[in-house]
Structures are given as structure tokens and as C-alpha cells.
Amino acid sequence: MPRLNSAPDLDEFRKEILTQRDPNKVSVAICSGTGCHAYDSEKVAEAFVNEIERNGLKGKVDIRRTGCHGFCERGTIVVIFPEETCYLRVKPEDVPEIVSTTLVGKKLVDRLLYEGDDGQKIVHEGEIPFYKHQSRIVFGNNRFIDPKSIDDYIALGGYSALAKALFKLTPEQVLEEVKKANLRGRGGGGFPAGIKWETTRNAPGDTKYVIVNADEGDPGAYMDRSLLEGNPHSVLEGLLIGAYAIGSHQGFVYVRREYPLAVENLDIALRQARWYGLMGKDILGSGFDFDVMVHRGAGAFVSGESSALMMALEGRVGEPRPKYIRTAVSGIWERPSNLNNVETWATVPLIINKGADWFRSIGTEGSKGTKIFSLVGKVNNTGLVEVPMGMILREVIFDIGGGIPEGKKFKAVQTGGPSGGCIPERFLDIPVDFNELTKVGSMMGSGGMIVMDEDTCMVDIARYFLNFLAEESCGKCVPCREGLRQMLKILNNICTGKGNEGDIKLLEELAEMMTDASLCALGTTAANPVLSTIKYFRDEYEAHIEQKRCPAGVCKALISYYIEPEKCQACLICLRNCPVDAITGGKNLVHVIDQAKCTKCGTCFEVCPPRFGAVVKLSGEPVPLPVPSGTKVAQRK
Numbered sequence: 162m163p164r165l166n167s168a169p170d171l172d173e174f175r176k177e178i179l180t181q182r183d184p185n186k187v188s189v190a191i192c193s194g195t196g197c198h199a200y201d202s203e204k205v206a207e208a209f210v211n212e213i214e215r216n217g218l219k220g221k222v223d224i225r226r227t228g229c230h231g232f233c234e235r236g237t238i239v240v241i242f243p244e245e246t247c248y249l250r251v252k253p254e255d256v257p258e259i260v261s262t263t264l265v266g267k268k269l270v271d272r273l274l275y276e277g278d279d280g281q282k283i284v285h286e287g288e289i290p291f292y293k294h295q296s297r298i299v300f301g302n303n304r305f306i307d308p309k310s311i312d313d314y315i316a317l318g319g320y321s322a323l324a325k326a327l328f329k330l331t332p333e334q335v336l337e338e339v340k341k342a343n344l345r346g347r348g349g350g351g352f353p354a355g356i357k358w359e360t361t362r363n364a365p366g367d368t369k370y371v372i373v374n375a376d377e378g379d380p381g382a383y384m385d386r387s388l389l390e391g392n393p394h395s396v397l398e399g400l401l402i403g404a405y406a407i408g409s410h411q412g413f414v415y416v417r418r419e420y421p422l423a424v425e426n427l428d429i430a431l432r433q434a435r436w437y438g439l440m441g442k443d444i445l446g447s448g449f450d451f452d453v454m455v456h457r458g459a460g461a462f463v464s465g466e467s468s469a470l471m472m473a474l475e476g477r478v479g480e481p482r483p484k485y486i487r488t489a490v491s492g493i494w495e496r497p498s499n500l501n502n503v504e505t506w507a508t509v510p511l512i513i514n515k516g517a518d519w520f521r522s523i524g525t526e527g528s529k530g531t532k533i534f535s536l537v538g539k540v541n542n543t544g545l546v547e548v549p550m551g552m553i554l555r556e557v558i559f560d561i562g563g564g565i566p567e568g569k570k571f572k573a574v575q576t577g578g579p580s581g582g583c584i585p586e587r588f589l590d591i592p593v594d595f596n597e598l599t600k601v602g603s604m605m606g607s608g609g610m611i612v613m614d615e616d617t618c619m620v621d622i623a624r625y626f627l628n629f630l631a632e633e634s635c636g637k638c639v640p641c642r643e644g645l646r647q648m649l650k651i652l653n654n655i656c657t658g659k660g661n662e663g664d665i666k667l668l669e670e671l672a673e674m675m676t677d678a679s680l681c682a683l684g685t686t687a688a689n690p691v692l693s694t695i696k697y698f699r700d701e702y703e704a705h706i707e708q709k710r711c712p713a714g715v716c717k718a719l720i721s722y723y724i725e726p727e728k729c730q731a732c733l734i735c736l737r738n739c740p741v742d743a744i745t746g747g748k749n750l751v752h753v754i755d756q757a758k759c760t761k762c763g764t765c766f767e768v769c770p771p772r773f774g775a776v777v778k779l780s781g782e783p784v785p786l787p788v789p790s791g792t793k794v795a796q797r798k
């Protein structure tokens with residue numbers, strides 16, 4: 162292990178690593194992010210080790226277990242460099258063929274390549290539509306780096322921004338560069354990082370703290386997790402630079418306990434950085450001291466809020482406090498404390514290395530740089546995508562996301578996590594940035610993007626998010642605690658056919674009260690899912706309340722399944738699959754659902770062969786009387 166005592170030491174060490182690495186040497190990157198891990202990526206990696214040895218290629222081919230490549234839906238992802246051949250959905254049993262055909266035979270395994278809509282196979286990762294439209298400046302290095310190897314990070318220029326900051330720039334100059342870049346926080350609020358840093362720097366007191374917010378409580382979001390797991394040094398380097406600019410010597414990473422791989426890789430990264438002299442006392446011989454403690458959070462959504470997070474770091478209950486005095490001035494143990502999100506910190510080294518002007522050249526007037534989104538829901542290509550601020554929603558969902566599965570219609574996209582809003586189809590052409598999303602009643606949040614198709618009930622969606630927030634509210638302030646509970650009660654009533662005239666107005670009044678009077682941003686933004694769905698999908702609320710009808714056919718209490726006697730072919734499929742034996746009939750006998758027994762699980766609807774289409778969902782209309790038992794299919798009129 163080298164101890165790097167100066168910036169030239171770091172440069173020398175980088176050169177040494179690069180001279181030992183032949184850029185033309187074949188290297189196999191196996192995604193070992195959490196998504197691919199679930200697809201058995203470790204077994205894929207082991208199979209590569211064995212096959213490479215068996216084929217006499219040991220030493221001639223490098224194997225690298227990397228962090229998430231983003232296209233998690235197609236895991237396990239394997240990319241072979243230098244050609245950048247990308248294989249998708251690789252299983253351990255595919256590996257012998259990859260090794261013999263591609264590594265030995267220099268040919269392609271066609272069936273593992275991406276297939277475009279026109280049936281054309283795409284070989285190179287960067288040409289796959291999912292990747293082609295992205296700008297992966299923060300996330301893209303994941304695929305080149307074994308997160309457990311600091312050398313991989315250094316080889317790619319890692320820690321050069323730190324060296325530049327420490328030896329070529331004063332703390333004030335670093336601060337000015339970040340301010341000039343107008344880097345806005347990626348964790349939710351979009352507050353300018355440079356201004357927050359300045360507040361903490363100028364706040365009275367010698368002891369200052371810098372913190373990484375890796376709580377990431379939004380359902381479906383895993384951007385921060387994948388960055389920490391896949392490229393932990395980029396976050397640490399950003400934190401070190403921020404600490405230098407602010408005048409802090411102690412940092413914290415608040416990471417949720419449910420992210421064991423992130424914690425593991427972070428711990429390893431910290432140990433390596435300390436060994437190399439990049440963390441601890443007299444960093445790179447600059448005289449600057451800084452170290453980091455990792456705090457594992459207990460997984461409460463509200464603890465991601467800045468003041469709550471700092472309470473938790475102190476060992477107290479992670480609940481928010483009123484912020485008459487901001488945490489940037491009085492945070493952990495009442496000391497000035499600067500909190501930024503994982504992605505915000507990971508962006509800092511790029512700004513220092515490439516300059517604020519470069520960063521400002523990406524994005525829109527008010528939102529610079531890129532943003533990583535977790536694209537999930539009813540979209541063909543789910544995964545993590547990094548796009549320049551200002552890309553329109555349509556491009557993200559259709560060009561990168563590949564559109565809606567099974568040819569269904571797009572209905573809405575929810576951005577901004579549980580407190581975000583649902584954006585309807587007519588706004589698909591708005592640019593994605595902090596300001597534009599807010600204008601249409603949603604927000605950027607930390608980057609959750611949930612796509613919904615025509616089968617989604619928007620009242621049910623509002624209820625889902627409100628239920629999440631009601632469960633996660635700390636209960637400390639009355640408006641949030643009681644407001645959420647009451648709103649949820651009303652939504653439950655509406656979804657179960659007990660909605661009353663006036664409910665929409667009541668929801669709007671409660672929303673206004675919560676927004677005005679709640680203690681923290683959980684409460685002040687909690688009404689967004691309800692308000693945005695009322696605004697854009699009011700007709701669905703009205704149908705539930707007035708006609709007791711769920712237009713999307715989702716709310717169980719408002720739907721019934723019915724077998725159309727004319728279409729039933731007496732194929733027995735629904736009858737055999739019904740888990741509660743609610744279907745009667747037999748060979749040649751029309752099948753009938755006993756409505757009293759039916760639990761509305763929808764199995765009959767799903768298994769009825771599409772060519773028959775005999776099972777239908779009814780909502781807002783009476784179920785026709787059943788045909789007499791024993792009616793033969795041949796006797797149907």
C-alpha cells in the first residue's frame with residue numbers, strides 16, 4: 162500500500178497503475194450491483210473465473226465486479242472491453258459460450274445482445290437506446306470500477322480534484338467555483354450547494370461538520386444506493402473537497418441499514434483512503450485533516466430530513482425540529498453542519514476538475530448539470546438513468562425507457578418521491594428541471610420517476626402515497642399527523658365506495674392546512690399526490706364518489722368480475738385457477754362466478770385466454786344475473 166504524501170505522489174502512483182494496465186487487454190465487467198446480484202451475478206462472475214482458467218486465458222483477461230450499470234431490468238449485465246460488447250440477461254450457464262465464442266473465438270453470442278424494435282442486434286453498450294440518450298457524467302464510471310478497489314478509481318483520475326483543490330485553490334476559490342457552477346442539491350429541495358457551504362463556513366464556531374445524506378427513503382428510488390455501492394470514492398472525494406472549502410475536519414455518512422453493500426463498500430473505501438493518505442491527518446501532505454464516521458440509519462423516511470437526520474446522528478430520536486435556525490448554522494450538537502445528498506457530493510469532483518463553465522454548459526438556465534433518475538413502474542426499460550437537466554419527459558420515458566409495456570397507453574408519471582405529483586400526458590413535453598416540475602404541481606425530489614399506464618387508478622395511487630406518508634410521519638406536529646390521517650380516511654372511503662359529496666373540497670382544505678402549518682417538508686409537501694391527481698384526474702375522483710365506479714378497474718370494492726356467457730368456451734381454465742373455488746361450470750357448461758364467494762383477486766381475468774376474452778371487469782354497473790346452472794355452451798343464444 163503506498164502512502165501518498167503529496168500531489169505529485171498521487172500523479173506518480175496513477176501513472177504506475179496505468180503502465181501496469183494494458184488498455185487493449187480484454188476485461189470483462191460483470192455488474193454486481195444489487196439488481197444484478199439478485200439475478201445471480203456472483204455465480205456469473207464465478208463462472209467467468211472458472212471458464213477463463215479452463216480455457217487457458219488466466220492472466221490474459223481481467224475480470225471486474227462492478228457497481229450498477231443502470232439497466233437493472235436486463236441483469237446480469239456483462240460488458241467486455243475494449244470493444245464494449247454488451248451482453249444482457251446473462252446467466253451462469255451462458256458463460257462457457259461467452260468465453261469460447263467471444264473471448265476465444267472473437268465472435269458474438271447473438272442471443273445475448275440487445276435486440277432493437279426492428280429486430281436489429283446492437284453490440285456496443287453505448288449504442289443501446291437505453292444508454293444512447295443518456296449523459297452519464299456522474300454515474301457512468303460505475304462500469305469501469307471495482308468499488309472495492311481504490312486503484313480503479315485513481316486510474317480514472319480519482320482524487321485529482323481533491324489534489325487540485327488542496328494545492329492549487331484556496332477554500333474560498335473552491336467555494337466560488339461551486340457557487341458559480343450553481344450546483345443545486347440533488348436530495349430534494351434543489352438548494353444551491355455553494356450557498357449552503359458558504360453559510361456553514363461563515364457561521365460562528367471552529368468545529369463544523371459535513372454530512373452525506375444516504376438515507377434514500379423514497380419508495381422505488383435507488384440512485385444514491387447505486388452510487389455509494391458502485392463508486393464510493395467519488396462521494397468521499399466530493400465530501401473531502403466540501404470539507405476543505407467549509408473548514409470542516411469531521412464528516413459523517415448517514416446511510417440506511419438496509420443498504421448492506423453500500424455500507425460494506427463505503428467501509429472498504431474509507432479504510433483504503435486512510436491507508437493511502439487521502440483521509441485522516443495531513444491529507445496528501447497538505448496539512449489538511451479530515452475523517453469520516455459512518456452512521457447506519459434505522460430506515461425511517463422522516464430521518465432523511467436534515468434536522469431529523471442530525472438528531473439521529475447525535476444518538477437521539479430522528480425527528481425534525483423547527484428550523485428557525487438552519488442546520489447549516491446550528492446542526493449536530495448545535496455546531497454548523499452542512500448536509501448534502503450522495504449525488505450532490507459525487508458531482509463536486511467533476512466541477513473542480515472540469516470547471517464551473519463546463520458544468521454550466523449542461524442543463525437549463527436554472528438547473529445545471531445532470532440528474533440521475535430511478536425510472537420504474539409501467540415502462541419497458543426500468544433502471545437508473547442519468548440525463549442532462551432539461552431533457553423532456555417524453556424522451557426519458559419513451560426513448561430511454563422504451564415506452565409502455567404491452568402497447569398500453571401512458572397515463573401519468575409521478576416524480577419527486579412520495580410527496581411528488583402525478584404529471585399527465587399533456588405535459589410529456591416539459592423539460593425535466595427543478596422549476597418546470599414544480600410549475601406542474603410536482604417536483605424533482607431525489608429522482609424517483611414512476612410511470613403509470615391506463616390501468617392505474619389515480620385515486621388509488623394518491624391513497625398509496627398518502628398511506629406511506631401517514632405511516633412515516635413522526636407524529637410530532639398535529640397538522641401532519643392528523644391531517645394525513647384524515648386525508649387517508651377520506652381516500653379510503655372514496656376507494657371503497659363510501660365517498661361523499663364534498664370529499665374533494667375537504668381534501669383540498671386539509672391539504673392547504675397541512676401545507677401551511679406542518680413542521681417539516683414531509684407535511685408541507687405531503688398533499689402533492691392528492692392535489693395533483695385532483696387537478697389532473699378529477700373525473701376519476703368524481704366517478705368513484707358519484708357513480709361508485711373505478712374507471713381503471715383497480716379499486717376492489719368497486720369492481721366485479723363477470724363471465725360473459727356468450728364468450729365462455731367452457732375451457733375450465735378460470736375454474737381450475739380460481740383460488741377460492743368461486744367458479745362453477747364444467748366441460749361444455751358455461752362458467753359462472755359466485756359473486757358472494759369471489760375475492761376479486763383477478764386470477765380468472767388474467768388466465769382467460771385473450772382469444773376468448775370471456776371474463777370482464779365491471780365497475781359502476783350491476784352484475785347481470787347468472788345463467789341457470791347447467792347451461793351448455795352450445796345452448797347459448
Ligand SMILES: Cc1cc2nc3c(=O)[nH]c(=O)nc-3n(C[C@H](O)[C@H](O)[C@H](O)COP(=O)(O)O)c2cc1C
Pocket residue numbers: 345346347348349350351352354374375376377378379462463464465466467468500501502503505506607681682683
Ligand atoms: C421527509 C424528508 C425526507 C428526506 N429524505 C432525504 C433522503 O433520503 N436523502 C436526501 O438526500 N435528502 C432527503 N431529504 C432532503 C434533506 O432534508 C436535505 O434537504 C438534503 O439532504 C440536502 O442535500 P442536497 O441539498 O444536496 O439535496 C428529505 C427531506 C424530507 C422532508
Ligand code: FES
Pocket residue numbers: 192193194195196197198228229230231232233234236237238
Ligand atoms: S444492478 Fe446491474 S444494472 Fe443495475
